[in-house]
Amino acid sequence: MDAKEETKPQIDDAFWDLLMSADKKDYESICGEYGITDFRGMLKKLNEKKIEREQEQEKVVERLCNLKPIELKDSGAAEFELEMALKDPTSKIFIYKDGIMIPFDADAEVKHGLKQVGKKFVFSINGVNPEDAGLYQLEVDGVKIFSTDLKLPSVDFLVKIQDVTAEEREDAVFECVVSQPLKKITWMGKNIALEQGDKFDIIVSEDMLIHTLVVKDCMLLDKGIYAAVAGLKSCSAWLIVEDPGVYFTGGLSDVTVIIGTDAELVCRLSSEECDGVWYKDGKEITATDDICIVKDGTYRKLIIKNCKEDDVGKYRCEADGRKTEAVLNVADPPRINSDDLTDFIKPVIIKSGKDAAFKLSFVGREPMKIQWYNEGEELLEDTHIKIEKSSSHSRLLLTKCQRKTTGEIKIKIKNECGTTEAITQLIVLAYPGPPSTPKIVSAFKDCINLAWSAPSNTGGTNILGYNVEKRKNGSNLWGLVNPPDEPIKEKKYAVKDVVEGIEYEFRVSAINISGAGEPSTPSEFVIARDPKKPPGKVIDLKVTDSTYTTLSLGWTKPIEEEGVQDEAKGYFVELRPAENPEWSCCNSSAIIMTSYTIMGLKSMAMYWVRVVATNEGGKGEPQELDNYIIAMPPPVRPQFTDRKIKNFMVMKAGNSTRVSFNFQASPIPTITWLKDGLPVGKHVTVSNSDTSSQLMIPSSERHDTGIYTIIVKNIVGQETSSVEIRITDDPKPPGPVELDENVAGTVTVSWTPSPDEKKDDRLHYIITKRDSVKRTWQTVADHLFNNKFTAINIMPGRQYKFRVYAKNDMGLSKPSESATWEVKRKKETFSLNLPASKDCNFETPPSFSVPLKTHNSPESYECYMSCAVTGNPRPYVTWYRNNISLNTNTNYYITNTCGVCSMVILKVGPKDSGDYTVIAENPLGRVECSTKLAVKD
DSSP states (O other): OOHHHHTSOOOSHHHHHHHHHSOGGGHHHHHHHTTOOOHHHHHHHHHHHHHHHHHHHTTTEEEEEEEEEEEEOTTSOEEEEEEEEESSTTOOEEEEETTEEEOOBSOTTSSEEEEEETTEEEEEESSOOGGGOEEEEEEETTEEEEEEEEOOOOOOEEEOOOOEEEETTSOEEEEEEESSOOSOOEEEETTEEOOSSSSEEEEEOTTSOEEEEEEOSOOGGGOEEEEEEETTEEEEEEEEEEOOOSOEEEOOOOEEEETTSOEEEEEEESOSSOOOEEEETTEEOOOOSSEEEEEETTEEEEEEOSOOGGGOEEEEEEETTEEEEEEEEEEOOOEEOHHHHHHHTSOEEEETTOOEEEEEEEEOSSOOEEEEEETTEEOOOBTTEEEEEOSSEEEEEEOSOOGGGOEEEEEEEEETTEEEEEEEEEEEEOOOOOOOOOEEEEEOSSOEEEEOOOOSOOTTSOOOEEEEEEEETTOOOOEESSOTTSOBOSSEEEEOOOOTTOEEEEEEEEEETTEEEEEOOOOOOEESSOOOOOOOOOEEEEEEEEOSSOEEEEEEOOOOBTTTBOOOOEEEEEEEETTOOOOEESOSSOBOSSEEEEOOOOTTOEEEEEEEEEETTEEOOOEEOSSOEESSOSOEEEEEOOSSOOOEEEEETTSOEEEEEEEEEESOOEEEEEETTEEOOTTOEEEEOSSEEEEEETTOOGGGOEEEEEEEEOSSOEEEEEEEEEEEOOOOOOOOEEEEOSSTTOEEEEEOOOTTTTTOTTOEEEEEEEETTTOSOEEEEEEEOSSEEEEOOOOTTOEEEEEEEEEETTEEOOOEEOOOEEOOOOOOOOOOOOOOOOOOOOOEEEEEEEOOOOEEEETTSOEEEEEEEEEESOOEEEEEETTEEOTTOTTEEEEEETTEEEEEESSOOGGGOEEEEEEEEETTEEEEEEEEEEEEO
């Protein structure tokens, strides 16, 4: 073999994918790369491939349009897009590069992304590198949908990196220019890939053409060869690091100090021996009483004491020809007088309606901005606010203060050098707030006892006492119970000024140094009478309904018994979980109705329930249910609620398979799925709810074929249902078809079995025929489970063709077609010779030219038996099963055409198994032929 031929690319699926994704103008160049010279033949084959691809796509996609090939973006990313409507929204989408599946995510920050907006799908590749070139394919449930080729332009260095010389502790910069925009190139140092960090800065220009490497703070160890790599191209250069001698390892920094404080300027040298010389605004500085020059190891310090405005300027330190500079600024921010501040921060306490004054003095550079705040809101001058300001002090006067003015008072002083603040508190005393609503502790015919809580707002001072008022039901007048000048000291009081049988309500007001505040809200109405007796137990407590979260109760009112138990005025329902010893009340106030529904129960939890009757005399004894209650609906035996339950499903291999059952049951049942009597495999997903269960096989295969059974079970009972799932695929066509003539006027058609015959016991064959006269294809046999069939009525002089199809639950295969069959019509010269007259006898006894064959047939399928009989006179043929005649049995379709005797059993069952016999007889004799039929389960 020629070496050149050995390196030719292989013509496979990848070639056709590449061709389908290319423009027509590129077809010839692609074919040339693959060594294809038959361009027309290739185009014909390509069209066939496209039709096959479209037929496959129609199985998973309803609509496919706007397919845009992959292209590079200015951002350094690449993307392609298409619009696609999926038949099944849950179909799985896969991306392949050069035949290898690649992971992707909707997150745009990952390497490969696939975003969906409606029916639009956009696939992206971020940070494209030379390795990303190749053929990209999108598949849906294993069906190829779109292919596109990513080709990257070759990259070269327009400007290569150059040698760099840097002194120790300086930065070194390498820079190159590439011919194509690249988001990133690889930088190497001493054959090691470099990354962004404390030592290296890797910079890319906005147009992604200029790439820069910065080696920071160079040391002698950093010298060596550095390289830039872009795809297959690279360039390199040397970094030379020189010893700089004495230098500043730490320079001066700008300093700002407050006027009157000390300033310190510090720098650091690489050597302890070298002295530093200091300058201010270009003039050398020497040590004085106010200036100290310090040498501390490698540190050089300049200390300026008690800084003044004159000390502002630019300072420089020089050593061994090197220098470092900084600016000293002297600030004069606002500063508050300390004595004033001590007085200012003390809280100011005044009564409501009085004036409050605040004053501070300060110093600092002018101009200064002065602002006053109350609870964070700036105060501006108005009728009750007066503000005085000067360069050295400010005063705030608040007149006729109200309770709402209470809070934080803040002054803020600001100039160009800084800001200072001071905070104090203003407390304004208003009247106290209302106490709590008075509670009726007890009631009698001559006394009603009250109790209450102190107000949350005391007005800023202590509470001195309380006033209590009463009002009759129906009256608008409130009357003071206690004497006006004798406030009640405690938070309780016994009201004795009452009349038996009259209904009253009460309210309370608090008193502080400012006086009495607002009254509380009125108490509930109470009648001045002796207490009633608590009611008895409720009668006939029972559960009227229940769910997983609710429980409905009903009961009868307790019996009244004078002097023992009075009438019930309301009821409390109490609940206790089985594991908790504490009872909790379900209703905050007594209910009047004799029924109640408890909400928010925990499903299947156990609870104790009781009901307590109540009236003005208090609560009666509780009445409990005899047993605990389980939070669940009334027990219901599991039963399926689907109107029609599927018991047989056929699915194509590779597709997902789903089976759902709806049911009702109480309590919630346990659900079990079995396949052929055994637990389902781990690849099968089962999703359950309270009323349904779904079994899903994500990508079904032939081995998933079987009978799937669901068992729904609870404490009441169980229910089962089964469905037969058959996983199959489009059948593969039979093998070559051969024709043979065993009996004149017939043709025996035989063929090699389809490869799927052993995998699929429901696969059978269909035979069609076309002759040169009718020129249409006609079905001559169906539901054949063997690989041979004899066609009759074959006419001499006509040309025949036969097609054999394999068929299963998914449909028909492609046909396997026979060669042309023709029996030549013999044309002989007619001659008449009249021999001597003698008697001729053409009679022959019966005989079988083609005997019966043994048959094995699946249950519920058709079975076809045939044989060929000769004889003159024409024999009479009788069919028998187990020695019983079948000729008059309508379950069997029996024909005799030109000596070909056939019998069809339309739907085979176990009763059809047995021995079958054909007896042919005429006056000259009798013959028989037998076979067996075995029916498979």
